[in-house]
Amino acid sequence: MELAEKRAGADSINAIRAIVGDERIRTAKADLYVYGFDAGMHCNIPDAVVRPRTAEEISQILKLANERNFAVVPRGAGTALCGHAIPIAGGVVLDLQGMNRIKEINPGDLLCVAEPGVVCDDLNAALKKYRFFIPGPASSEAATIGGMAATNASGDKALKYGAMRDYVLGMQAVMPTGEIVRFGTRTLKNASGYQMEKLFIGMEGTLGIITEITLKMAPLPEKTAACIAAFKELVEAGQTVSDIIAAPIFPAQLEIMSDICVKAVNKATGLGLPECGGFLLIACDGHPEQVKDEIRKVKEICEKNKAFFLDFTEDPKRIEELWKGRKQMLASLSVLKPEFSTIMLADDMAVPISKVPDAVKGFLEIQDKYDIYIPPYGHAGDGNLHTKVLLDTENPDHWHQAEKAVREIYDLVLRLGGTVTGEHGVAISKAEYFFIERADSIPFMRAIKRALDPNNILNPYKIFDWDKSFLHNLRYPVQLAGKEKAN
């Protein structure tokens, strides 16, 4: 799709100013620049940044956008990794962090209601008093629940507890054409027609703007215990993952790390994990007796797969440390090689669980072939694997090597029956490979987008409408021939 700018001119900006007031719109260059970036690898500068407070304000802005043909890009904490919040055609960024009220916690109905700008960890701090939680991504201390819903975020607890889609019961949303609607219910199940609230999960801000969310809550487990296991080879760790699931055991968390990742975490956090080819971090939770039994079985499976180091802890402080180390993986990798930057490439593929060993073996072969760092790690228990590419961002050759390596990674993942994205989404950086994975369903996704957003004003040119390589609109200071910024 040809990328046409959808800029907001001075008249449009003044009209928005009349809706929200002077204090909640910014057009200073510094603000526009900062909101041109998110946690991904792309950037593009908007024309204004607005902090709406109500669905009504958002509705008015969207109606204006349709009249005047400027783009509107919703944004939570800006922690998404694939360019979701980048205003690629210009326009207006709606910063929803100010809509951050927790409106209701209702243990009797097993639900809570909150605005989209509530930070996941803040919500969980409030839910903890009632002994409930919602599972969050590794970025839970910064990510907002609106962004989590819009990207179907999930994290290390998805194997047992599911992803955001499993928690959203209902929502209030503003449609691209400005109508304020309610989808879903306050019931734990419903069969009342199309479940539009589920369609909105993972829509990446392209179908509407979520202004209130009703979430199911999960009970906090009575007990948690963790087991760490080190293997000489990464494939042994991968095989262990598959054997644990087949046992069948459903750990709360089951994480895999390659040798580079272990070194990076040790260097960044001082956790002192045993250096090895493959490392597993496993947590079981629930009733104390069940936890004890599961941990025993997990240890047996690890031993069978030649774990040379096994440790077990019930100490909540140690468990917290271990998971904090894992959650910091992304930034830890940048500590390991300070001369390189950690790039969000091939960052969250998922494969069928039994294919985890094949996938990690293949990733390491691709790493050796291209002589760049692609350390695999991830939520192996649900088949979701991460790699990050470490490269010199100013060196065009590194980018081109990375491009080739990433293509091979995705080819492998798709051959293994996997998906190019298990939890981070598509937006810009995965679009090229998403086209291969979902070739037959893309026309129907597009049809939905065109029906709901006829003027293509809401977060345009993302997912199936981004037909360029990920090397366009990079936020790094590198010149790549033919890959100049889109506008």
Place this chain on the structure above:
Amino acid sequence: MGEKYSDLEKLKNETLNCTMCGFCKNVCPVFLDVGWDTGSPRGRMTMAYGLITGELEPDDDLVNRIFQCTQCRDCWRRCPGKTKCPDVVLAARRELVRRGKTSASQMAVMQNIRNTGNIFADLEVEFPIQEGDAPLFIGCQHLSRTNSTKKNIRLLQSLGVSPRIVREVCCGFPLEVMGFEEEREKQVEKLKEAFPVNDNTILTFCPGCKVHLEKIFGREVRHVLQEINERLAPDKIAKPVNAKITYHDPCDLSRGAKTTKEPREILKKIGCEIIEMKHVKESSRCCGGGGGILTWDAAMSDRLGLARMEEAIATGAEMLVTACPTCEQSLKKAARAAADKSGAKPMPVYHIMDLLFRAVR
């Protein structure tokens, strides 16, 4: 490319290695106050990157955001990649000041120090000059409180410390945080001349001075609380304070000097029961007085102070105790603001040395 930012350029890799994870946002008191990403550490890193690449000009909005940082360094503590965000901000400030981007009030502070060697341009400062073993750096803030400083010195002496006090000059720390690098370098030379050190341990009353003096002398400088805690035996306590207090960790003492244990141990020794606030020790929140914010944006300084004071009040403690003269000042002001807001009496705020003096025989 725009004009060259050579000082900032040295930290370009820091801006590139920032993964933009955003973990710094919700620990940053300024971001929590302003709400816009431009007011967050991540935003400041992005703006610094924009200056380096020439994509941003140092206009008033950018300058304001760069100077709004309180240098509390909580972003650095939380950063999983240990990206040097506070150092990037300081480098950006140096670059901006070189281009004349500063404020009249910060210029005034700089001129005070340059012309008088004292942050307040106080020419009447009474230096309690004395011979002794340990070079004691009092600091401008404590020097302005003649009586309490004399008491503090007596307290140290009663615990067996023999301080050597000279006619010192400002250590230059305020110049560093405000970006006056050339003036800071000159001030450091003046300081070295005015404050000769020997092989004995250097002591100071002020957390900010401690951090900066360590940088200057390249060796450990002890905050007096570290020394006092080692020397404070139970038989020295004549009149226990017997109060429920909450303790505010000054940023430069907790994150800067990793000194969180000693003040708490001292408070317990003198009979205080500590009720902790939500953000304590290495995760403490700024009082609203750090990083030059007091002179850059007084209204923001007041709001940050009030937020911290409300956290203190929420503990139900009888009083707030801290160990930094700037924190004490900011929080006393905040206590009055909180009282005006709620109609209750202001929460009493004390410097830990004042409580110590009362308790020790």
